Amino acid sequence: MADTKSTTTKIRRDEISNGFDAVTGGNVGLLRPASVKDQVVGNGINEEKLLQLCNIMEANEPDHFQQSQRVDRSASPTQNRGENLRNPFGEVGSSFFNMNKIPVNCQPSVGSFTYSKLDTSRPHLELKDMKESLTQPSLSITLGVPLGTPNFVVPCPGSAAHEDEKSILPFQQGQRSRPIFPKLIKTGTTVNSEARKGMAPLVRIARPPAEGRGKNQLLPRYWPRITDQELEQLSGDLNSTIVPLFEKVLSASDAGRIGRLVLPKACAEAYFPPISQSEGLPVKVQDVKGNEWTFQFRFWPNNNSRMYVLEGVTPCIQSMQLRAGDTGLNKVSALQGSSPIIDSNLLLNPTQFNMKILSREKFTPLFTTYYLRANFILIKFHFCNAVTFSRIDPGGQLVMGFRKATNSTDVQDAKIPTLSNGSHSGDASFSRVFQNLPSRAGGDTSLHKSENFGGMSNHVSGQQPILTMEKKGARNIGSKSKRLLMHSEDALELRLTWEEAQDLLRPPPSANPTIVTIDDHEFEEYDEPPVFGKRTIFTARPTGEQKQWAQCDDCSKWRRLPVDVLLPPKWSCSDNVWDLSRCTCSAPEEISTKEQENLLRASKDFKKRKIVKSQKSIQELEPSGLDALASAAVLGDSIADLQESGTTTRHPRHRPGCTCIVCIQPPSGKGKHKSTCTCNVCLTVKRRFKTLMLRKKKRQSEREVEPLLKDRNPQLDETGMSGTLRGTSLQTNYSENEGSQSRIKDEEAANSSGQIDLNCHPDREDMELEGAGLSTMSLVEAASQPVDSYSKQIGVSSVTSEQQSSQPSSVESERRLSGEVYHGSGHESTSDGCKEHH
DNA sequence: CTGGTGCATGGACGA
DNA sequence: CGTCCATGCACCAGG
Known part of the structure; x- marks a missing residue:
């Protein structure tokens, strides 16, 4: 029934829709995470995008309360310390990409402030609320926080008395909240109060329950969130008072088919009629x-x-198109060794994609944001669907709304006046991810006002991407945690925006990761939020010597910087304190013309590739969010290949449940196919093998030549890479894997030969040969015989010689092969192939 | 056998 | 350490 689509579009996207159907002014407690710390504008980045990104970041910060506790530690640009990775081969790469090994801080740099309207009607409550509000953690506002970012923590007194009314008519109460919400700034910290005031109406506020009851005062997690604007409008439209009561994030149980919505005890006792019998009473909502x-x-x-x-409640929940707002990271573990994506949920295979938890923000059990890094991708997960309960006064009618996580950009934009401010926290970029979601479960990403309840606003059910995880401390959260499930739509959003984040993210000032084990996979978790900085390019020589290059914002000259330097968003020659001889724009460039061209070309290629990817991403949204996610998860390689290869007839990624010939075969498919079999599967395997061999060969030859090339030209052009591939290489500038370069080249070689290989492990140089699990007889055979022998058998002769020299072992190669086939991007046989074997 | 109902359990969180 | 609550599960009724 409550179809979000029917609602009118809301003005502010950054807001998290609240679910108040009813209107009224209740008290207001606003929570807004201001998350900007270190905003940076990468030289090759569109500033507008950056702005958006930053804005989004802020807008997305949903929660808040706990978040606020964190102190902004990354605010200072000086803190930015990039661990630059070295590029042994002297490739040009964006510093951003070096993150792979960089401890990225992802702590929510956001400080959140809440402000609420003061309601004198309940002084006692006010005091209490105030007290609590003040104790709320959200003080920290980062330097980069745009004015107007309303992060106020203000005590919000409950506006209406509830206890008394309870006994009479459920929800009936005569108190009204004031239409006007004076806001108090909890802390004056770097916040422009004036600006905030202006923004206030646009900010979604977590309002302390209107009638919080003393001892049973609701926890912040249950505070309804609604913007002042919404309240005002609703109240005006209804000519009545809407009292936001509470909100609850839907749990799997709540949204399940059981039809039972667990009500927080405090909320139930505060806002529902008292019941003495277990049977309770029917309540109209x-x-x-x-x-x-x-x-x-x-x-x-x-x-x-x-x-x-x-x-x-099932019918109602369904009518609102709500679903559990939690996500399940446990799924990740399930993916290990298999496709990165499962079912309709976004699943990332930590092993395959090197996903690491960078940091975690915890708000409530279901409001936890995790920052993950899958190769180059930083992902912020924050999902949340919530139902909200409000009361319409007079009358006491209980209204149930919903809030889907949505982010508004408008507010954010306003908040972020300029990039020059620098220091937006990393989460902004992460949040960005969610901004682009085409549509959410509810179908709307905006708040709707006027359609329901005669122009009342509503809510939004929110679904925010969230990855909940458990606490630090190396606990195994894999199969136990069921809160890390990410819906594919959200993943898609990630795909659309990860590039921006890439450009901006920088290593944190300091980071000592805590190891978290998820199903036996260790993840690095950082407490610090990511830092954003100016995009730079790194070069490195085989000797290990690294260089970082940054372009002056004023004169566009390239200046060399220490590799461990993180620049603020705006940077010019005058800021070049590391090379006083080139601290002015008039100083000539140190870099040679050719090198400069290479840098530029590399940068250009990268950007071009990004555009292509974005376009592709959009196109791919419809068909499959899974692949998109996978693409998003695998930076540099898979995604680039995928998107640039255009449509193919390849088999989609194999997933659990896939019944294709490859997947249905037992690991030891030996005997199923003869060596002379020419079925699609076998052909594919052969082709794959050939590709591997070619890569191997290529890699070897490159290794031999690279040193020489490096000395002559740091660019990879000489290696024959295509522009596109170069772009890829830019991204894959890992520092942690010395062999990454080789791997990249191998992949490039494969691509150049017309083969798209999405199976390569992004992080492991020898990934090609390290697959796990075999699926075809060909592979099995390969494992049991010398590589060259197998090559001949399958008709791959051109690479025989090379493979011998480079092949670690036949078994190893076998494993790799199988792994690749299994992940199958290269498996082109689809239905036909399957049929052949059936 | 399936689905609904009521209760129990244990993790998570707050005091 | 106590409380809350998400979820599992046993029990029961109906088909």
């Missing part, structure tokens, strides 16, 4: 569209307490 639902409000005895639930 109106949804945002005006539909009336009757739920059974009851409780179960539980540990000498009560567990309150609303029964029969």
Whole structure:
């Protein structure tokens, strides 16, 4: 029923829609994470995009409360310390890409402030609220926070008394909240109060419950979030008062088919009619569209307490198109060794994609944001769907709304006046990811106002990407945690935006990761938020000597910098304190013309590739979010190849459940196919093998020649890479894997031969040969015989000689082969191939 | 056998 | 350490 689509588009996208159907002014407690710390404008980046990115970042910060506790540590540009990776081969690369080994801080640099309207009607509550608000952590606002970023923590007194009314009519109460919400700035920290005031209406506020009851005062997590603007508009439209009561993030159980919505005890006792019998009472609730639902409000005895639930909510939940707002990282573990994506959920294979947890922000059990790094990609997961309960006064009608995680950019934009400010925190970029979602479960990313309830606003059910994980401490959260599931749509969004993040992210000032184990896979988790800085380019020589190059914003000259330097968003020659002889724009460039060209070309290629990727991403959204996600997860290689290869007839990634000939075969498919078999599968395997051999050969030859080339020209052009590939290489400038370069080249070689290989492990140089699990007889055979022998057998003779010399072992190669086939991007046989074997 | 109901359990979180 | 609550599961009723 409550179809989000039907609602009108909301003005502010950054806001998290709130689910108040009803209107009224209630108290206001606003929470806004201001997350900007180190904003930087990369030289090759579109400033507008950056702005958007930054804005988004801020906008997305959903939660808040706990987040605010964190102190902004990355605000200072000086903190930026990039660990630059070295590029042994002297390739040009964006510094950003070096992140692979860089400890990136991802702590939410955001400081959040909440402000709420003061309601004198309940002084006692105010005091309490105030107290709590003040104790809320959200003080830190980063330097880069744009004015107007409303991160105020202001005590919000409950606006209406509730207890009394409870006994009378459920939800009925005579108190109204004031239409005007004076906001208090909790802390004056670097915040422009004036600006904030102006922004306030646009900010989604976590409002302390209107009628918080003393001891049972609701936890911040249950505070409804609604913007002042919304409240004002709603109240005005309805000519009544809407009292936001509480909000609850849907759990899997809540959104499941059981039809039971667990109500927080405090909320149930505060806003629902008192019940003494377990059976409870039927409660009528109106949804945002005006539909009336009757739920059974009851409780179960539980540990000498009560567990309150609303029964029969399934129809309503479904009508609002809500679904559990949590995500499941546990899925990740399930992916290990298999496709990075499973089902409709976004799953990243930490092993294959080198996904690491960079940091985590915890807000509530279901509001935890995890920053993950999959190769070059930094991903922020934050999903949250919530239902909100409000009361319309007079009358006490209970209204159930929903809020889907959405981010508004408008507010954000306003907040971020300029990039020059520098220091936007990394999360901004992450948040950006979510901005581009084409559509959410609810179908809307904006708040709608006027359609429901005669122009009442509503809510939004929010679904935000969230990866919840557990605490630090190296605990195995894999299969136990069910909160890390990311929907493919959200993943798609990531895909559309990861590039921006790439350009901006910088190593954190300092980072000592905590190791978190997820199903036996260790993830590095950082407490620090990512830092953004000016994009630079790194070059390195075989000797290990690295150079970092940055372009002056004023004169566009390239200046060499220490490799461990992180630049602010705006940087010019005058800021070049490392080379006083070139600290003015008039100073000649140190870099040679040719080198400069190479740098520029590399940069250009990269950008070009990004554009292509973006376009492709959009096109691919429809068909499969899974692949998109995979692409997003695999930077540099898979994605680039995928997108630039155009459509192919290749088999989609193999996933659990795939019934193609490859997947259905047992690991030891020996005997299924003869060596002379010419079925698609076998042909594919052969082709793959050939590709591998070619790569191997290529790599070897390159290794031999590289030193020489490096000395002459840091560019990779000489290696015969295509522009596109060069772009890829830029991204794959890992520092942690010395062999990455070789790998890249191998892949390039494969690509150049018409083969697209998405199976290469992004991080491991010898990935090609390290697959796990075999699926075809060909592979098995390969494992049991000398490589050259196999090559001959399958008709790959051209590479025989090389493989022998480079082949670590036949078994190893076998494993690799199998791995690749399994992940199958190169497996072109689709239905036909399968049929052949059936 | 399936689905609904009520309760129990244990992890997560707050005090 | 106590409380909350998400979820699992046993039990029961109906088909």
